Amino acid sequence: MGFFRFVLFLFLAYVAFLFVRIYLGLKRAGQRPRQAPRQVRGEMVKDEVCNTYIPREEALTEVRDGVERYFCSEECRRKSKQN
Numbered sequence: 046m047g048f049f050r051f052v053l054f055l056f057l058a059y060v061a062f063l064f065v066r067i068y069l070g071l072k073r074a075g076q077r078p079r080q081a082p083r084q085v086r087g088e089m090v091k092d093e094v095c096n097t098y099i100p101r102e103e104a105l106t107e108v109r110d111g112v113e114r115y116f117c118s119e120e121c122r123r124k125s126k127q128n
């Protein structure tokens with residue numbers, strides 16, 4: 046009988062452990078994930094005209110329709126206006 050009680054105790058302990066884990070998991074899921082800062086150093090942006098990626102700080106930018114666009118050169122910026 047002693048062994049059976051021991052197994053039962055282990056089982057209950059395991060179930061309790063699972064409940065705690067689920068509870069902690071739910072608590073963590075309820076927290077809002079930390080948002081990454083929008084401007085990351087060394088971030089690469091896409092030039093939609095010639096499909097190249099350029100460092101954000103080197104890109105030419107233009108806001109059109111509320112969307113910021115990036116260009117590798119003045120030439121690409123000019124081309125995008127023609128479309």
Ligand SMILES: [Zn+2]
Pocket residue numbers: 092094095096097116117118121
């Ligand atoms: Zn370009």
